[in-house]
Amino acid sequence: VALTSAGRSDNWASSPMTAWDLSSGEADTNVVPLTNVYTWAQSSDGTYIAYFGEEGYPNTKVHIWNRRTRREDLDLPIKVQLMPDSLAFSPDGSRLAALIGEPKAVRIWSIPDGAEIGTLPIDADFINKLAWSPDSQTLAITQKTGVLLVDAAKNHPLKVLNTIHP
Secondary structure, X not given: OEEXXXXXXXXXXXXXXXXXXXXXXXXEOOOOOOOOEEEEEEOOOOXXXXXXXXXXOOOOEEEEEEOOOOEEEEEEEOOOOOOXXXXXXXXXXXXXXXXXXXXXXXXXXXXXXXXXXXXXEOOOOOEEEEEEOOOOOEEEEEEOOEEEEEEOOOOEEEEEEEOOOO
């Protein structure tokens, strides 16, 4: 479930995906052209949805759907053995990060042009979620022993916040 600044609620667990206008309760079941989406993210203003969907694994694209035009604006190529574990738009909407499972890496693209900004290999046994800092400068990536902080502009690790204590 996600809430947008435009007063909409999106329920991605249902099939087909459904968006509701919170004030009227009106449902829209034509949010994206697929009924099964495995990994998704929504831009903070609700304009874009990034998703990896049902057209089949091994799908090698992350799709960027524009909710205003109801068209796909971009297909971002990924060459991986497993689908992305997590997708996240930066709060300012200028970038999309994907946490790729095999090989383990974070890939970042600029939005809306889709240019790849960089790929950062991750040396960790278990990674599954990522999130942007409010200023869109740092990515936080969960891993088995803590949270890896990455400078998104320079595409390099800053530090690990350990969650395992002696």
